[in-house]
Amino acid sequence: xxxxxxxxxxxxxxxxxxxxxxxxxxxxxxxxxxxxxxxxxxxxxxxxxxxxxxxxxxxxxxxxxxxxxxxxxxxxxxxxxxxxxxxxxxxxxxxxxxxxxxxxxxxxxxxxxxxxxxxxxxxxxxxxxxxxxxxxxxxxxxxxxxxxxxxxxxxxxxxxxxxxxxxxxxxxxxxxxxxxxxxxxxxxxxxxxxxxxxxxxxxxxxxxxxxxxxxxxxxxxxxxxxxxxxxxxxxxxxxxxxxxxxxxxxxxxxxxxxxxxxxxxxxxxxxxxxxxxxxxxxxxxxxxxxxxxxxxxxxxxxxxxxxxxxxxxxxxxxxxxxxxxxxxxxxxxxxxxxxxxxxxxxxxxxxxxxxxxxxxxxxxxxxxxxxx
Numbered sequence: 001x002x003x004x005x006x007x008x009x010x011x012x013x014x015x016x017x018x019x020x021x022x023x024x025x026x027x028x029x030x031x032x033x034x035x036x037x038x039x040x041x042x043x044x045x046x047x048x049x050x051x052x053x054x055x056x057x058x059x060x061x062x063x064x065x066x067x068x069x070x071x072x073x074x075x076x077x078x079x080x081x082x083x084x085x086x087x088x089x090x091x092x093x094x095x096x097x098x099x100x101x102x103x104x105x106x107x108x109x110x111x112x113x114x115x116x117x118x119x120x121x122x123x124x125x126x127x128x129x130x131x132x133x134x135x136x137x138x139x140x141x142x143x144x145x146x147x148x149x150x151x152x153x154x155x156x157x158x159x160x161x162x163x164x165x166x167x168x169x170x171x172x173x174x175x176x177x178x179x180x181x182x183x184x185x186x187x188x189x190x191x192x193x194x195x196x197x198x199x200x201x202x203x204x205x206x207x208x209x210x211x212x213x214x215x216x217x218x219x220x221x222x223x224x225x226x227x228x229x230x231x232x233x234x235x236x237x238x239x240x241x242x243x244x245x246x247x248x249x250x251x252x253x254x255x256x257x258x259x260x261x262x263x264x265x266x267x268x269x270x271x272x273x274x275x276x277x278x279x280x281x282x283x284x285x286x287x288x289x290x291x292x293x294x295x296x297x298x299x300x301x302x303x304x305x306x307x308x309x310x311x312x313x314x315x316x317x318x319x320x321x322x323x324x325x326x327x328x329x330x331x332x333x334x335x336x337x338x339x340x341x342x343x344x345x346x347x348x349x350x351x352x353x354x355x356x357x358x359x360x361x362x363x364x365x366x367x368x369x370x371x372x
Contacts, residue, residue: 001026001334004065006056006080008033011094011121012071013042014318015327022324023331030063032056056080060087067334070094074177075170078103085114090334092326094121096180097347099172101355104348105371111344119330119340120347123322124185126329128312129290129297133281136299137189142283145190148262149282152182155275157268158227160246161206162216162235168245175199175250175354178266183254184342184350186264186279192256194349198366199357201250205269208240252357254369292320 001023005012008031016028032053033039040047053059060068060083067090070080078098084091097120098104111118124130137145159165160174171177187194215236216222216229223230227239238244251265270276278291290297299308315321325341332338349369356367 001066001331002029002064003027004030004032004059004063004068006032006059006068006070007072007076007094008035008039009071009073012069015069015071015092015323018317018323019327022327026331030059030065032059056083060084065089067092067330069330073164073170074172075099078107081107081118082110085110085116085118088115090330091116091118092121092330093118093344093347095347096172096176096351096354097344098351099170099176101352104351104355107344108348108371111348117333117340118344118347119326119333120342120344121326122181122184122342122346122350123319123326124181124292125188125342126322126325127292127320128315129278129292129295129320130185130189132297132310132312133279133288133290134189136288137191137281141286141299142281142288143285144258145281145283146258146260147282148186148190148260148279150182150186150262150264150279151276152178152264152266153270153274153276154178154266154268155271156234157248157270158229158232158239159234160268161227161239161244161248162229162232162237166235166237166239166243166245171246172354173201173358174246174266174268175201175252175357176351179250179252179264179357180350180354182264182266182277182279183353184346186262187346187349189279189281190256190258190260190262192258192260194254194256194262194353194369196255196366196368197252197353197356197360199250199252199360201247201358201361203247204249206239206244206246206248208238208242208244210238210241212241212243214238214241250357250361252360254353295320 030051036052069092071094222228249267254262275293280289287300295312297310317324329341360367
């Protein structure tokens with residue numbers, strides 16, 4: 001099995017390492033990235049069996065590949081994906097699949113005209129917590145889910161202000177960076193179509209009057225600032241400079257076709273024990289809740305004095321084991337043995353919801369989640 005990679009960032013690098021462990025018969029034979037010499041050095045002896053290219057077109061023209069993995073910066077996902085869809089190759093695509101509605105519409109059209117199977121990088125859907133929650137929801141134990149409360153308090157939020165992620169022209173903002181995962185696994189759990197969204201976002205912490213392009217190494221406060229990357233090593237730029245992008249909190253209300261609604265909130269300056277990522281699903285019979293930071297799922301029965309607790313073992317692989325299942329599905333898709341479990345339809349819907357959340361927050365309006 002010959003795999004090509006376009007964009008060898010930290011995310012795809014971690015998946016490459018995992019791929020080598022889980023599927024030793026699947027080899028990365030080509031990499032496209034401008035940092036060729038740096039990557040050669042990083043890979044060591046393994047680089048000898050890999051052909052490096054400076055452009056995706058060059059790789060796709062000269063290599064016979066069984067599948068392609070795309071991990072470029074976010075604003076390039078659509079253009080690169082369209083090149084692969086044109087060739088009908090199996091594709092592993094990082095999220096968000098697009099960062100603006102123009103690209104998202106182009107990607108949808110390209111997908112509809114392609115025979116490619118696409119696996120979108122949504123590992124949370126494949127974690128043991130979500131799989132267990134899905135089993136319980138589908139059993140009817142809670143009754144029908146009629147209200148959802150979800151939260152994501154990110155303890156490592158500084159990464160979105162110190163590195164290239166701080167550029168909203170690249171990322172599309174933090175709904176697309178983080179909520180895209182959460183909207184996907186919640187859609188999967190409730191099994192209903194989202195119809196409309198209302199959102200707000202704010203920037204209260206990571207702003208300031210430090211000069212643009214200031215690096216922590218050049219700042220007089222580099223040894224005293226709580227966000228200094230001298231200590232945290234998560235980037236190089238000042239998070240309190242005038243050119244620091246991205247909101248630092250956001251919330252959304254989502255209306256689903258069944259009549260139920262979801263409240264979702266994310267935050268990027270919570271730290272340490274304030275970290276939380278999970279959901280409450282409320283039915284008439286009971287409430288289910290889980291949190292990835294505790295790896296615990298609880299069911300509170302409403303009409304009897306019983307709480308059921310499931311404490312899951314921590315999976316050492318990426319995203320609580322979700323990455324392993326993503327890769328397994330992608331390889332089985334290439335072999336023709338499975339269909340994608342996180343298709344581009346899922347990626348398009350999640351990105352559309354996030355873009356509509358941005359539109360809602362920017363215009364102070366409710367927005368329909370549709371393609372009109």
